[in-house]
């Protein structure tokens with residue numbers, strides 16, 4: 001046995017107990033949102049979507065099937081386990097493929113695909129074979145009423161993307177917000193096309209809306225739903241990151257020294273802090289050190 005092999009073997013052994021203790025999370029799950037009788041979360045891997053069951057059919061959102069078409073068929077099978085009503089709508093939260101690729105089986109089942117008009121423009125240019133174009137688009141707002149349920153779709157400006165819509169169930173006081181307000185986590189690679197100044201305004205608009213619980217597009221810490229405090233905390237995090245990078249930028253430290261030096265110890269307990277802070281810094285360097 002050579003030395004390299006022994007070191008590799010030792011590393012495997014050293015990590016084995018940690019792996020054995022990690023809880024086995026099933027690949028997907030469907031959970032009813034507590035306190036409701038018709039709002040569900042379908043999770044597949046680390047992505048999730050809301051679906052609402054009404055007496056006249058189902059309103060589904062994001063197929064979450066990027067590179068894994070089986071997620072969409074599993075999603076439909078999971079819906080069929082809780083209702084025999086048809087799927088009437090499939091709503092895209094924004095245009096990013098990790099959330100909306102894979103919608104064809106929903107369309108085949110008769111669902112009408114709804115998205116922001118800018119999402120349709122973007123998708124039409126890129127022609128991703130796994131992502132059907134929306135059948136219907138919206139600009140500022142649109143209300144879907146189905147079987148006694150009302151779902152409001154609102155476009156509240158630029159934030160994580162230029163196509164993100166907020167979905168609100170006014171009776172249940174529940175929001176479904178994807179990617180632009182992570183729950184208790186440091187955002188990561190998704191910062192690449194983030195709009196820093198406009199996002200703050202957009203998040204303040206979410207704070208001013210009437211709701212109590214927010215379903216995020218990626219499970220929150222401990223699978224919890226978001227609160228207004230989480231939204232405020234994310235806004236404060238972005239403002240703190242922006243101020244810290246602005247100071248570094250004005251000392252000429254963007255890109256690289258800033259990516260290494262900017263630290264926000266107040267958030268070091270948030271998941272993603274170690275790996276993701278560099279992406280946050282890079283985006284704010286784009287703003288304060290470059291001008292965009």
Ligand SMILES: [Zn+2]
Pocket residue numbers: 094096099160161178179190
């Ligand atoms: Zn996204």
